[in-house]
Amino acid sequence: MKHRGRGLASMWYPVGFTGYANPSGAVVKINEDGTAVVLTGTVETGQGSLGVMAQIAAEALGIAPNDIHVVSGDTDTCPMDTGAIASRTTYITGNAVRLAAERAREMLFDVAAGMLRVKPDMLEAKDHKIQVKSFPSRNAAIGDVAYKAYNDVGTPPIGSAMWNPPMIPMDPETGQGKPFGTYVYATQIAEVDVDDETGEVEVLRVTASHDCGVAINPMLVEGQIDGGVHMGLGFGLYEEILFDKTGKQINSNLTNYIIPTTLDMPDVDEDIVENYDETGPFGAKAVGEPSLVPTAVAITNAIYDAVGVRITALPATSERVLAAIKAKRAAEQKQIPA
Amino acid sequence: MADVLDVLEKDHVATESLRRSDQALRLPVVAPPTSLPLDPPLVPQVGEQTHAVGLRAQRPDSRNHGLGLTRYIDDIALPGMLYAKIKRAGISSARIVRMDTSKAEAMPGVHAVLRGSEIPTNVFGTSIVDQPLLADPIVRQAGDGVVAVAAVTEQIAQAAIDAIEIEYEPLPGVYDALQALEPGSHKVHGGDTNVYARKVIRQGDVEKGFAESDRIYEGRYYTPGIEHAPMEPFTSIADWDANGRLTVYASIGRITLARVDLSRTLGIPISRIRVIGTVVGGNFGGKNEIRHEPVLALLAKKAGRPVKGRFTRVEEFIASTIRHAFYMDYKTGVTTDGKIIARKVRMVLDGGAYCSFSETTLGKACILSTGPYVIPNTHIEGQVVYTNKTTAGSMRGFGAPQVCFAYESQMDDIARDLGIDPIELRMKNFFRDGSMTSTGQVLHSVKVAESLQNAVKKFGWEVR
Amino acid sequence: MNVTLTVNGETRSAEVPPETTLLVFLREYLNLTGAKTGCDIGDCGACTVILDGKAVNACLMLAAQADGRDVITIEGLATREGLHPLQKVFEETGALQCGFCGPGVILSAKALLDENPAPSKQEIRNALAGNLCRCTGYVKMIDGIQEVAETMRSVPTPALPAASKGEQKHG
Secondary structure: OEEEEEEEEEEEEEOOOOOOOOOEEEEEEEOOOOOEEEEEOOOOOOOOHHHHHHHHHHHHHOOOHHHEEEEEOEOOOOOOEOOOOOOOHHHHHHHHHHHHHHHHHHHHHHHHHHHHOOOHHHEEEEOOEEEEOOEEEEEEEHHHHHHHHHHHHOOOOEEEEEEOOOOEOOOOOOOOOEOOOOEEEEEEEEEEEEEOOOOOEEEEEEEEEEOOEOOOOHHHHHHHHHHHHHHHHHHHHHOOOOEOOOOOEOOOOOOOOOOOOOOOOOEEEEEEOOOOOOOOHHHEOOOOOHHHOOHHHHHHHHHHHHHOOOOOEOOOOHHHHHHHHHHHHHHHHHHOOO | OHHHHHHHHHHHHHHHHHHHHHHHHOOOOOOOHHHOOOOOOOOOOOOOOOOOOOOOOOOOOHHHHHHOOOOOHHHOOOOOOEEEEEEEOOOOOEEEEEEEOHHHHHOOOEEEEEEHHHOOOOOEOOOOOOEOOOOOOEEOOOOOEEEEEEEOOHHHHHHHHHOOEEEEEEOOOOOOHHHHOOOOOOOOOOOOOOEEEEEEEEEOOHHHHHHHOOEEEEEEEEEOOEOOOOOOOOEEEEEEOOOOOEEEEEOOOOHHHHHHHHHHHHOOOHHHEEEEEOOOOOOOOOOOOOOOHHHHHHHHHHHOOOEEEEOOHHHHHHOOOEEOEEEEEEEEEEOOOOOEEEEEEEEEEEEEOOOOOHHHHHHHHHHHOOOOEOOOEEEEEEEEEEOOOOOEOOOOOOOHHHHHHHHHHHHHHHHHHHOOOHHHHHHHHEOOOOOEOOOOOEOOOOOHHHHHHHHHHHHOOOOO | OEEEEEEOOEEEEEEOOOOOEHHHHHHHHOOOOOOOOOOOOOOOOOOEEEEOOEEEEHHHOEHHHHOOOEEEOHHHOOEOOEOOHHHHHHHHHOOOOOOOOHHHHHHHHHHHHHHOOOOOHHHHHHHOOOOOOOOOOOHHHHHHHHHHHHHHHHOOOOOOHHHHHHHHHHO
16 A cells, blocks of 8 residues: 655755866956847856856846847857856856956946046946936936947946855865855755555655755746756666676666656755855855755655655665565564564 | 668768758748747846846747757758767777777778777876776776777768777676775776775764764665766767867867867867857766767868767767766764764765766765764765776766765654654754854855755645 | 658658658758757657657657658747747746757647647646656646646637648648
8 A cells, every 4th residue: 555755855065166176257248238248168058057147247237137148168259167067157157257247347337437427436237227326317328338438438348257266175184174165055855655565656746945045047946956856856766877797787778777757757846045145146056966965865764754664775666665665574573572 | 881882872862852852942941030029129228127136037048949949069060071980898898909990991981980099198087087088908898989980971980880890808897886995806997906086084083972972873875876868968079170270069068178188188289179068958967078079089180071979878878977876884973862973974986987077076975974964073984996887977966965865864764763853853953154064164154954944834744 | 762741831852761760851851950869769759749740759750651741840830920839938937948858848748738728737747758858857847838728728729820731631
């Protein structure tokens, strides 16, 4: 018969490389009409990073994400970037983009200061305008300022920046050090049904609560969480590369190496913890990798809750779960006093 | 030979008919995206409130994705482009004693054959530089490439590598990470040990911590090798211009590193190399370093034509990297009221045949192995060993999912044994702002307790 | 050999070697690269197209087997007037991430909705079971398809021109 169980797991995860420099550069060019181009050496690998970079630059320039075009993935045109790895893009490339945008904005402020007859440090960029702080009615359209910068003043606004998370390498003897700029945290809870006759586990739903600092784009954060739960589900229940005795893979195809399909995937309830990390761009940290980390063990903890067996080797296939159930029954029988 | 000519003939016929049908009908029905209404308007609206951070903004690439118009690398073909295939060893530990490529070279449609010995610097790696592009002469994993061919079609390239005769002298091998630790085991890279990276983290006095603990829990945990399985197989194109400048298109997430590796392996200045990272059809850590790009570049140079290399799904499994299998021993000392005061962790990672991202995986795994918990006395020891299996490298989470499986399994066992609610046990030990990690880092921006509280509330977890 | 079929409402014809798969025919002979090569053995569904109203793996079928039949590819879904509702919802909700599986998923969903305008969540899951995705966990896809089904039911406009043409002919 089927038994229902629930299990939870918490985790922490660092952003960036372990105690090594992993910088990102960025260039922000404001166009004649106040739109902008961002150059970044990172590559879009599906996570939506280019949109996030546009949102960060837009926030700094007071324009909309759609006003920004992001150029990426070309060593000839883009500045150095350590790459789409280690959940580092939003935090590290994002900080570089924010700084570069602020530098380009300073050039706009210099031009606008003359137009509005104030000092540059009294200005802010907002709603497609450069305006005097606390006197927003005194303003100039960002396109007019940019046009003037190009054609009258002769200072086309371009900003470039580099960012590398502050860190202290780990001591080789003791491991002491400050290997990362920041960490993110999460808890996931899984609800499962376990069939004690077949060992089959069905994951019914997963609640996933993640701290990623400020979510630059909550829709993309949810997407990362959904995908992470999917990968964690595979890690927990199905996926394992099998080798023969001579080191050759046995199941090197998607017929026999099982990744979860729509039929296996539970409902996912995503939650984004409210947070602001002062070291991140506009308070943001990361979510890419961490979303898969606690899923598998939340599931095996739920299996324990359902049928009382501890799975210590992944994946928790039906065979393994059933064997554990049988072993438990055998042990219980032995314990009955004669 | 007759078969090959047959294929060539068919190829020719097909090209001719394509030309005819194209002239007759031009392009098929493809909705031009420019004619679609664009929303919101393209010109910045002055005064319109801008609000960028926190916005559920549409992805800039989503329209092309939905229309099927995103150009992934396999959708790109350069004029005159050839197709490469790499012959995989199919044996896990061996020495190549003889290779005969003459039949392949004589095949019509074959433009270039490349052996490992022709690569200027036939070795690469992200930290330890230990991986050959084409094994020469030692094969250390079944997925090692041994020779490459470029031909006018993928089919001919495949037929050509099938026709290459290779004689191997089988060598002893080691196929189990724990056996690889034993003194008598086969040494994958020679020397006196298969251990190629170690990490130690020590804080407080772990033995004293155990002595002061009311209960001690011990557990052994295992997690297997995992494939990234991106939907898009790894693919690259190499193209030289007449000035001897190389452009590599690749579905790779780290173009800066790729350019350095190309420069080092080919022996040409960085200024003569351009790497274009195409839209990656899924990465998850499997597309973070070069795989075959220098081989394609050299084939392209020999042939004088651009060359594309596309992994088959099988190659994606055997010739890219995988997630490290982990063996973990956890020993944790706890007081009866549920405070964790000591933890000792020993872990062995199966690194497979080459180093790849093993060092950073090991580092993260060791740091994270305490879990998000304040533990005053820790001793963490990790090592990665070579085996004659598929190389393990970076994969989403870098060791974190493996250690999380161990520490959270044990956490529940401790809670049950002490009769403490699993939520309460975690809340009691969680990091807070200002807590110190096992490496001595003082944390800020800690929200683990909040994540647990939110999850419990959203899930509807009722205390039993 | 000659293969003639209807693609996105237009008759197309080409001379191909007999072993040419429908996927290669579409990608290399017609330059319709929306259908993707993910595994080439029918496991992943990235090559899904609609053949006579049914979603099929184009990598498993010879072009010759599609001779005289009606094929809809991802390129045939949008019109000059606008996107297919599935495309619209998917882009608005970020249902696709790397996007490689997207054309196949959208076509599987379209084939389902054409046949069953009011599918249950389980029916949607069943229809997409042959389309692997490694990025999204299918969550926003399934939600999006449900949303489209509801919208399409409340607005009784017929399906798109390219699609309906083929379905009338064969269906």
